[in-house]
Amino acid sequence: MDERTGLPVVAMVGGGQLARMTHQAAIALGQSLRVLALHPDEPAAMVAPDVVIGDHRDLDALRRAAVGAEALTFDHEHVPGELLSRLVAEGVTVHPGPEALLHAQDKLVMRRRLAELGEPVPAFAPVSSAADVDAFAAEHGWPVVLKAVRGGYDGRGVWIVGDSGIVDELLEAGTPLMVERRVELVRELAVVLARSPFGQVAVYPAVETVQRDGINTEVLAPAPGLSEDAAEEVGELAIRIAAATGVVGLLAVELFETPDGRFLVNELAMRPHNSAHWSMDGAVTGQFEQHLRAVLDYPLGSTAVLRPACVMANVLGGDPVPTTGPDERLHHTFARFPEARVHLYGKSERPGRKIGHVTITGDDMDEVRRRARLAADHLATGVWTDGWSAH
Amino acid sequence: MDERTGLPVVAMVGGGQLARMTHQAAIALGQSLRVLALHPDEPAAMVAPDVVIGDHRDLDALRRAAVGAEALTFDHEHVPGELLSRLVAEGVTVHPGPEALLHAQDKLVMRRRLAELGEPVPAFAPVSSAADVDAFAAEHGWPVVLKAVRGGYDGRGVWIVGDSGIVDELLEAGTPLMVERRVELVRELAVVLARSPFGQVAVYPAVETVQRDGINTEVLAPAPGLSEDAAEEVGELAIRIAAATGVVGLLAVELFETPDGRFLVNELAMRPHNSAHWSMDGAVTGQFEQHLRAVLDYPLGSTAVLRPACVMANVLGGDPVPTTGPDERLHHTFARFPEARVHLYGKSERPGRKIGHVTITGDDMDEVRRRARLAADHLATGVWTDGWSAH
CATH class of the missing domain: 3.40.50.20 (Rossmann fold)
Known part of the structure; x- marks a missing residue:
């Protein structure tokens, strides 16, 4: 107090x-x-x-x-x-407590728990030798996905492999491993919710998350073309996981959408999450306030969207780091897109590093996405990727 | 830097x-x-x-x-x-520079300047004696409005008087005074804009400001029932004042709307202003970011509204200060109104003191206003003024 x-x-x-x-x-x-x-x-x-x-x-x-x-x-x-x-x-x-948080720290614990609960996850197995991976692939086919059980993020700690050649090396380096079936997917989705100690839950609309090289580049809110039934299905899936793990605060459930219309859980996070940054500008209650309300056992805020379409684009450090300063790039971005909501993190620039994000809301998802992407790329690189010139 | x-x-x-x-x-x-x-x-x-x-x-x-x-x-x-x-x-x-800022510091300088420019202001005169007030009233009628030329706010420094009895006392106490005709008005409006050193201007929609005892209680954005022509007229008036004074940053122009459909300038402020707090939650770019963008000569942000109706209600310290703590009142407010955007200032509570504000957006102005008022009053007093009970 x-x-x-x-x-x-x-x-x-x-x-x-x-x-x-x-x-x-x-x-x-x-x-x-x-x-x-x-x-x-x-x-x-x-x-x-x-x-x-x-x-x-x-x-x-x-x-x-x-x-x-x-x-x-x-x-x-x-x-x-x-x-x-x-x-x-x-x-x-x-909040979240250690038992809950373990599901976001240890991928094998998370997979086993969700499998026990009967929730949809990709086929998986623990790995203590290359032979484990070979046996798994014999059943599920190559390639398979190797994952570090702990500590991976943004595509790090994930290897898609056609043989088990690197397994012993990784194990010897002290990386605890698991193996998963490589899921054929049409896209990735995420559902973020907040849960209070009292047990109140508030779910944000499911979003589509777009990745490049394992790093999230854009989030489309709400997920385009997702049927009402499917949106309800993934929302309820997230609520069941929240209740089963006892999470307090935000829970992000990353999902694979498969060609046959199923949704498999890929990852869990128990904190504010990149896939809900859009809510700061696109929903009544932003995820950061919602997280505070949840951990303080305040009644949760409305998760309604403000406009039909919202896109969050990550600003990923340019490669090479541009010679123009961030202030100059910000000027140009604001000049072209007065509707852009820019969030800079005060981080030094390194190639590929998340240094900020841009959110744009509107009526047309494709147009909003185009603008958000252009703005974020310009902030990162000083270049308009559509060749636009203000002169 | x-x-x-x-x-x-x-x-x-x-x-x-x-x-x-x-x-x-x-x-x-x-x-x-x-x-x-x-x-x-x-x-x-x-x-x-x-x-x-x-x-x-x-x-x-x-x-x-x-x-x-x-x-x-x-x-x-x-x-x-x-x-x-x-x-x-x-x-x-x-920013704003001292010459510009003087118009927000000295009401007589402001009135004279606007009158010179031909802008609509109430009839006024400087006051150096009770006789000045009597002479002004002989021409314009009693009652008249006495104003402290400097330092007044939230209704302080304004006296509506039916005779000149208090004038000498105020002057002797060192309060520089002016006198104005008491304007018959149907309501008060405000227009807030930002102006950059480069001269770019971005105007927020005109709003209606509701006062009680000289203190603003609610702001309705955009001003209900204001015709497009009138909205354009007051927007252009604000732009002319901004250009003439050379303000950089935000300018708030407070206006009287008269029964014959005219708009007279009441006050100017050159900083973020209570009448634009709604923009934090109800417009694409909030006034505080806009002010920073203006003083840094960044291109200004979109001032478009996010939803058709937005009401900001001030949280004015209860009288007496309630026995329940602010945290308990916040719980109850969030429980009843999950869509309420609450902004608390971290100020100690005193009767009538502005300690925060609540914003609600939606489609129907009357309903949004009713909810924002209830929420703000509950935050201030712990009482639901409509008699509602959660039990």
Whole structure:
């Protein structure tokens, strides 16, 4: 509780862009987010006054972040569960709790749990040797998908392989592995919801997520052409997973849509998620405020969309990093697209790095997508990819 | 320029809620607002890391706030013009500049200037004695409106009088005065626009502002029943005033609508303004981002509305201050109105004090207004003014 305001304090582990945007949302709720950051120059630490510098793998740092906070929550999934269990035992309110969060930390735990629940997942198996992979492929066919059980993101930790040649090397390097059937898919979708300790759930409309080289480039909200029945089916799937895992806060369920109209769960995340950034500008309640409301057990906000079409395009650092500065590129982007909602994270530029996102809302999905993509690419590279010139 | 990000630094004089919400907007632009605050517990100082503690009437404090900033701008109008002129002479970029800002600081300067320009203002006269007021009333009739030339706000510094009895007392107390004809009006409107140094202007739709005891309670956007011609007329009036005064940043023009369909200028403000708070949730570009874009000479954002009706209701501290805490009241408000956008300023509660606002958007203005008013009153008092009970 902040004695000055009579309003709660939420502490977030991690100082990245998710914490940065959560602080933005906290301001409207009369709060100021407490951030546990590794460095004072991390995206959230540059914009919030209440920053604890420390490592998320250090129990004492976590304790310092949690002191006096109504809830401790996360910008990422990298806090070891045993430390969180210690904090819970010491009386800290941790949302999501360690048992729930494990499903977002360990892909094998998640797959096994969903399979037990009878939820649709790709065929999978644990891997402790190359022979395990060969046996799996003998049943399901090559190529197969190898995944690091822990720690992968944005396409890292995933290998599509036609033989088991790299398996022993990865295992010897200490990467715990699992293998999955390679799913034939027509596209990827995501459903994000919030769940409160009380058990209230609020689901955002299902979105289509577009990837390039394993990195999300655009999110289309709501998912174009998804039938009402299918939207309800995936929404209910996400609600069942939320209830079964006991997640508190946001849950993102990434899905494969298959050619025969099925939806398989690919990944889970239990924090604000890139696939719901659109909600900041395209829904009544943005995901960052919703996450705070959920972890504080506030009644959840409306997830209704404001306009028929909304596209979020990630700004991925140009390769090579452009010679024009970000300020100049921002000028040009705003000049061409006065309707663009730009969110910059204060991160230094590296090729492929997510340094911001752009959201555009409107009536026509194709047109909104075209504009959002152009704006995001220009912010990243200083180039209009459609050859447009202002001169 | 922030060396860490390559993006500009804006310094804002004043640590109130306008600076607080400007910091929120700055985060999306990759920035962190520098705030000059009197105390570390002011609304903006509680949520921004880059705070200079000092007085806005102290040249050295202003200099400290301005160091390395691309622009110095304002949360209020109380900085003496001579200090701003000194800063400008020293090379600080001050937006709005002191010559422009004078029109928002001195009501007599503003009235004279607008009258010179031929713009519609109520009849007025300077006052140096009770006899001046008597002479004015002899021509225009009693009652008349006495106004403090400087320093009034939220109904303070305005007296509607049927005789000149209090004039000498006010003058002796050092309050510079002017007198105006009391305008018969059907309602009050406001037009807010942004103007960049380059001269680009972006105008928000005209809104209706509802006052009670001189304090704004609700803003209806766009103003209900205003004809297209009238909306264009007041928009162009605001643009002419912006160009004539040379304002950079936001300009709010408060207007009286008279029974014969005329629009008279009541007040000017040159900063983010209560009458445009609705734009944070109801327009493509919120006024706080727009102000930053204007003072940085970025191209301005779209001012289009997102939904047909938007109402902002101020949360005015209850009288007496309620015994339930703000957190409990927030719970109940969210439970009843999941679509309510709440903005709390982190201010202590005092009767009548603006401690936050609520915005609701939708299709039907009357319904949206009813809900926004109920939500704001509940946040202030813990009472549902329609007698509603959740039990």
